[in-house]
Amino acid sequence: MRNIAKRLLTALLLTASTFSLGAAAEILDDVSYGHADSSGVKIHYATAGEGPLVVMIHGFPDYWYSWRDQMETLKSDFQVVAIDQRGYNKSGQPQGVDNYGMQHLVSDVAAVIRHLGREKATIVGHDWGGAVAWQFAFALPQMTERLIVLNLPHPAGMGRELANNAEQRANSDYARKFQEGSPEDPDILFGGPMTAANLAGWVRDEEARKHYVAAFERSDFAGMLNYYKANYPTPPPPGSPAPPAPPKLPMPVLMFHGLQDTALHSDGLNNTWDWIDADLTIVTAPEAGHFVQQDAADLVSTTMKWWLLSRS
Numbered sequence: 001m002r003n004i005a006k007r008l009l010t011a012l013l014l015t016a017s018t019f020s021l022g023a024a025a026e027i028l029d030d031v032s033y034g035h036a037d038s039s040g041v042k043i044h045y046a047t048a049g050e051g052p053l054v055v056m057i058h059g060f061p062d063y064w065y066s067w068r069d070q071m072e073t074l075k076s077d078f079q080v081v082a083i084d085q086r087g088y089n090k091s092g093q094p095q096g097v098d099n100y101g102m103q104h105l106v107s108d109v110a111a112v113i114r115h116l117g118r119e120k121a122t123i124v125g126h127d128w129g130g131a132v133a134w135q136f137a138f139a140l141p142q143m144t145e146r147l148i149v150l151n152l153p154h155p156a157g158m159g160r161e162l163a164n165n166a167e168q169r170a171n172s173d174y175a176r177k178f179q180e181g182s183p184e185d186p187d188i189l190f191g192g193p194m195t196a197a198n199l200a201g202w203v204r205d206e207e208a209r210k211h212y213v214a215a216f217e218r219s220d221f222a223g224m225l226n227y228y229k230a231n232y233p234t235p236p237p238p239g240s241p242a243p244p245a246p247p248k249l250p251m252p253v254l255m256f257h258g259l260q261d262t263a264l265h266s267d268g269l270n271n272t273w274d275w276i277d278a279d280l281t282i283v284t285a286p287e288a289g290h291f292v293q294q295d296a297a298d299l300v301s302t303t304m305k306w307w308l309l310s311r312s
Contacts, residue, residue: 027068036115038108041092044084049075053118056082059127061199063089063215073301087223089215100226105132106139126150128227137249150256150292153268154275156245161268162235168265178228183221194221248277254307256300258288
């Protein structure tokens with residue numbers, strides 16, 4: 001890992017041979033489904049297990065099934081709820097960029113928690129789901145029992161890297177393309193068209209990929225891009241001072257980061273401990289990429305369960 005301070009807990013147990021391809025944990029037979037109403041937008045979710053509530057939020061391009069391995073591991077001790085974010089799969093697909101502003105994405109998660117009759121939950125997010133998880137914790141700390149974020153640095157770390165890290169600025173070029181383009185552009189998706197099959201191209205397991213293609217065929221491509229249009233930060237001029245950090249978070253935080261991520265630089269993890277007022281655990285997976293919850297499924301699932309049970 002590049003320039004990460006000694007306080008990080010680096011997970012060195014992962015090798016390519018331990019990657020999960022999703023076939024081991026077939027959660028589809030065990031989940032039930034529902035919808036929560038978020039100011040008129042239906043938010044679809046899958047749920048399994050009983051106990052303290054854990055809400056999982058996917059990123060781009062993904063849907064609730066991304067968490068299948070973690071749901072399988074946690075369901076014996078927790079009620080695990082994985083949502084489809086708005087625009088995806090069986091959730092509502094409102095039109096217009098404004099309907100994908102962060103305030104709506106945070107409200108969607110709160111609506112699911114309240115729909116289930118709970119007052120708070122452990123919030124888990126990856127990629128855009130990680131962005132929502134961070135902002136949920138800032139806006140609604142009373143509803144955030146614990147926070148788990150995968151491959152999405154703290155907003156202060158992300159802002160610092162966008163200002164001062166040339167590699168991170170280059171890594172974010174795809175986001176600028178998403179902000180400026182449309183689903184109809186023939187090269188919008190990393191040089192190719194935005195189709196369900198192309199969006200599912202990152203999924204390694206062939207059987208899982210079939211589910212993804214079907215989910216993306218039900219999704220709204222413009223809605224997917226609207227996350228970037230409404231929320232992706234504009235890089236400040238190179239050398240700009242770091243933006244003010246948001247208030248320190250009062251809840252325990254667990255972070256995972258696949259070090260082969262080509263979109264989000266691991267240097268963004270530095271100094272996260274300065275922005276958390278509770279205990280912070282950072283776990284790195286040296287051979288995993290951006291989708292660490294699938295690339296390093298066993299590491300993520302077992303560590304997540306240990307971390308949660310030790311704080312129950």
